[in-house]
Amino acid sequence: MNLRLFIVAGLLMHCVFLASIFDIYFTSPLVHGMTPHYNPLPPPAKRLVLFVADGLRADSLYEIEEDGSPRAPYLRNVIEEKGCWGISHTRVPTESRPGHVALIAGFYEDVSAVAKGWKENPVEFDSVFNESKYTWSWGSPDILPMFAKGASGDHVYTYCYTAEKEDFGAEDATVLDTWVFDSVKNFFYAARSNQTMFSKVNEEKVILFLHLLGIDTNGHAHRPNSREYKDNIRKVDDGIKEIVSLLEDFYGNDGKTAFIVTSDHGMTDWGSHGAGHPSETLTPLIAWGAGLNYPQSVTSQAFEDNFLKEWKLENRKRVDVNQADIAPLMASLIGVPFPLNSVGILPLEYLNNSVHFKAESMFTNAVQILEQFTVKMAQKRESTLSFLFTPFKLLSDSEQTDVLRKARSYIQQGKYNDAISLCKTLIILALEGLSYYHTYDRLFLGISIAMGFVGWTSYVILLIIKTHTNLMRTVQNNKASSVFAYGFSAVGIFIAFFLLIQACPWTYYIYCLLPVPVWYAVVREFPVIQDLIKLLLTFPLHQSIGFLFICALGIEILVFSFFYRSTLTVGLIIFAGWPVITQLWAQAKITAVSWTLLCWLLAMFPLMPVVGREPNISLVTAAGLLILLISISSLPSLWKSKNKNVHRKDLAILLFQMLSIALSTYVVNTTHSSLQHKQGLPVINQIVSWTILASSLVVPLLSPTFLFQRLLSILLSLMSTYLLLSTGYEALFPLVLSGLMFAWINMEQEALQYYGLSLKPKLAILNFSYSTDITQFRQLHLDDTRRSFFFVFFIVTAFFGTGNIASVNSFDPASVYCFLTVFSPFMMGGLLMLKVIIPFVLVSCAFEAVQVTTQLSSKSLFLIVLVISDIMALHFFFLVKDYGSWLDIGTSISHFVLVMSFTIFMMLLNGLAQLLTTKRIELWGVTKYHAT
Structure with a gap:
């Protein structure tokens, strides 16, 4: 097969394999065609106020200060005197969009919709806002529009501040919340003198939504244990107190307002979210007002965690819910239809109403979820041959009718508790059936x-x-x-x-x-x-089995490293003994010693903390100084050049790269110093950072294509950008990795001579631009499998050396502060991906050099790499599961997606590495090189 045709076919194949996982596991759970259902009894509240403190952890709100005082005194008083409280359990991914969809629409959004952006509504879904008479919302432009855009009619109003206010480097992020509180105050002051507005806000079925982003912003910028984060909680507590007082005064204390305070997700100690750590999935829930229960005193409570004593709330009944349960709770309180796509179960313990009202609410909840089940079943039955269709056996058509009839009979007879129990059973079965049909074709x-x-x-x-x-x-x-x-x-x-x-x-x-x-x-x-x-x-059986066992063991080590990063440390320690095992130690002692020491040094990185560390700019500075020393050490070779024209050009390129390294080191230090003093990101630093980033992609192409000169140029250019994206020890990682790559290239040449395959010329005169001469290529040898395995192992190490799945799902904004501080998810995500890609590029360029030194075509070794990667991907495909905790499910799917992305990415990376190593831009005319 033609090489280009093979690459195109391979890319298409792997894109299909990657896309398949979204059709199998990430399809939208939504169905359409249901009828709205609501409780026929009069609701207890005319209006509902929803406060969502973005990024607020449950423990951060509930815990007591060191002096014994509550962090949020007003809300603490609500828990003890006015309302009920608990923990809302979120699901992965713990991001703002899916969190708000679960809260307001009552279902857990599929990942494919989340990936389409924050500001759009990629799928039509019903919500409590849509079912309300009027909804007014204030807050972030990233959250509010998606509920207004999907709403029917013109009754969901949004008031957003500009995106520029979401600045992680701002002096005081609490202004985001202050803006919301002030806007609500101004709105109600204006409503007093505007008859049209006054009549609207006095209607029934009204919702007021306050989205408070300051806590999330301060958490990202300063960490949840910081003074700024805790002070922001106090600001929010004061603001809620003022808004409650304002509304009670406006409505004349009519007792028809329900209040709910919660959060879309929590936050880790290191200021990130997106994964499934308890600090991210445990969010507060406090509810009081019309239709909501008063505090209930208890003597003991059974919870697996030990938070109650720590928070000194062991005597106040705690009621935990799933995040999607809040949507039916809000709908029940103000008497609007339950959101059509909701899978939440109404938490009755939060309601302060008659048993009759609770029974009717549960019946409505059951009918609403059961209707989704029947629509889903009908769709699947229509698209499946009758003799192949297997219905959900636990809930047949006749059983649905019987249960509903029986529940309605219980309500008519006044057996409300029996009706509630029966409805809960029906809901659980309907949810199981929804999952069954959702995964029917899996x-x-x-x-x-x-x-x-x-x-x-x-x-x-x-x-x-x-x-x-x-x-x-x-x-x-x-x-x-x-x-x-x-x-x-x-x-x-x-x-x-x-x-x-x-x-x-x-x-x-x-x-x-x-x-x-x-x-x-x-x-x-x-x-x-x-x-x-x-x-x-023709081979002895034990040799064949031994070879297959070693191959399988190597691949399993790679697979295991996705779960435990320390596996990479074990692998690198084993690699360190390679020269001794193969007797290369006696042949090239200096190179072998360098290889061993660098393997040991690189083995330290997977043992270091991934996230959760405090910034350590001094380590970034040390990395910058080390790379400058390496640059200076390469100057003597340029002075020895016989071609003075070459000497001047190469010297100018090297000096420019050294200047970029020095500037990067300076910019990192001054930027973080400025942000620490809350002076924002200096404009000159931002300009320099973007300039260095742009130049780092071009400058390597100006350097000579001699093997080590080009590799050094690539390292210097990419390191200048990597330093700008570093906050701690990870700045040293590419240096150590590159050192090991240089040692690997030397070792492979020595290995060639040891195996008697070829006598290569000196590495100093090898040229990447001559590596495409097909007459120099040789056939594959069994040892080339080991070379390919080394490459895949180093690629995995390049990713997991300082990161893991969680660090990709939820990045630390501090890494991009040299480029921007204003919240821009796609720009920040792009810079993070660049940081992840740089070690990949270094390894891929080294692999190109290995192919040059071993006289192999890039296609031959790459095919072996492809086989190893695909076997890993197939392994992870069989490990994907849809049971267990949501973290386990998400992790198993993420592993498959990650390996498939690696495979596709390595095909593209192979082309990028060839471009970086073999091509040269001549700015001063064509130059003829001579060996030095």
Whole structure:
């Protein structure tokens, strides 16, 4: 197969494999076509006020100060004197958008919708705001519009501040909350003199939503244990007290206002969120006012955590809920229909009303969730052949009718508690049924993808054997090939017809038909398979088993490192002994010692904390000084150049890169100093940072293409950007990694001589631009498998050396403060990805150098890398699960997505590494190089 055609096919295949996981696990849970349902009894409240303190942890609000005083005195008084309280348990991902959707719409948004942005409403969903008579909301432009845009009619009003106010480097982020409180005050002051507005706010079924972002912003900028974060909580407590007083005065203490205070997500000690740590998933919930319970005294409470004594709330009944349960609670309080897509279960313990009202509310809740179940079941039945359809057995059509009839009968007979119990059982069954139909096609699709995976990997292995080894191949039998073609065509037509009569989505055609051409390509190489089997039979059985065992062990180590970063440390320590095992120690002692020491040094990084560390700019400065020393040490080689024209050009490039390193070090120090003193990001620092970033992508292409000169130029340019994105010890990581890469290149040349494969010229005169000469290439050797494994291991180390899944889901904004401090999720995310990519680029460029020194085409080694990566991806595909904790589910899916992204990314990275190493921009005319 043509190389370009193979790369395109490989990219398409892996994009399909990656996309499949979203169709299997991340499809939208929403269904449409339901009828709104509401409690027929009069509601206890005319209006509801929802305060959402973005990023507020439960323990941060409830805990007592060192002097014994409450951090939020007003809300503490509410818990003890006026209302009920508990913890709202959120689900992963703990981000603002899915948190608010769960609170206000009552369902857990699928990840694909979250990925489409903060400001849009990518799917139409119902919400409590949409069902209200009027909703007024104040706060962030990233949250409020998505509920207004999806609302029917013109009754959801938003008042947002500008995005520029969301500045992590601002002197005082509490101004975000102050703006909200002041805007609400001004709104009600104006309503007194505006008859139209006055009549609207006095209507029934009114919601006031205050989104308070200051706590989240201060948490990101200063950490939740900081004075700024805690002071912001006090500001919010004071603001809530003022708003409650204002509303009670405005409405004349009519007792028809319900208040709810909660949060969309929490925050880790290091100022991030997105994963499933308890500090992120435990959020406060305080409710009081019309229709809500008063404090209930208890003598003991059974909770797994020990928070009650720590918070000194063991005598006040704590009622925990799932975050989605808050939506039906709000709907019940003001008498609006439950959100159509809600999966929340009404928390009755928060209601202060008659048992009759509670029974009717639970009945409404059950009917609303059951209707989603029936619509979902009908959709699946219509798209499945009748003899293949397997209904959810625990809740048949007749049983649904019987339970509803029985529950209604209980209510009519006054057996309210029996009705409530029956409705809860029905809700639980309906939710199980929703999950059953939501995952109905999962096994079918999973088998199709797995077959495609195995087929593709088998084809790549056969391609390696056919084109890059000395294995003798049998001549292709054209008659047999024709038979295979007709046979696979018939299978493809049958599958397509089967999908067509079931009206399956178009993506199903791709997933189910993809294995057909892949396996046809495998079967066409049947003669190669025969020759391979004959060859394997010539080897002793213990050697074959031993080789396969070592390969499997190596891949398992890579897989295990995704769960435990310390596995990388063990691997690097084993790598350190490579020269001793292979006797390379005696052949090149200095290189071997360097390799061993650098392996040990790099092995320290996976043992260091990933996140949760305080910024340590002195380590960033140390990294900058070390790279400057390395730059200075390379100056003598330029002075020795016989070509003075070359000397001047190369010297100018090197001096420019040294200047960039020095400026980066200076900018990092002055920026963090300025932010510590709350003076904001200096404009000149911002300009310098972006300039260095832009130049770092071009300057390496100006340097000579001699192997070590080009690699050094790439390191210096990328390090200048990496320093700007560093806050601590991670600034040293690329230095140590690059040192090990240089040692690896030297070791591979020595290994070639040891194995008697070739006698290479000196590394000093090797040139990347000459590496495409096909006459120099050799066939693959068994030891090339080890080289490819080293590359994959170093790529995984490049990612997990200082990071993990959680650090990608929820990054530390401090890393991008040299570039911007105003909240911009996509820009910040892009800079974070650049920081993650830089170590990848360093490893990939080193791998290109290894291919030059070992006289291999880039295609041959890369194919082995592809096989290793795909086997890992297939391993993670089988580890994906939809049971257990939400963190376990999310982690298993993230691992598969990450490995698949690695595979796709490495295909693109291979091209980028070739560009960075082999191409040169001539600004001063064509230069003829001579060996020095």
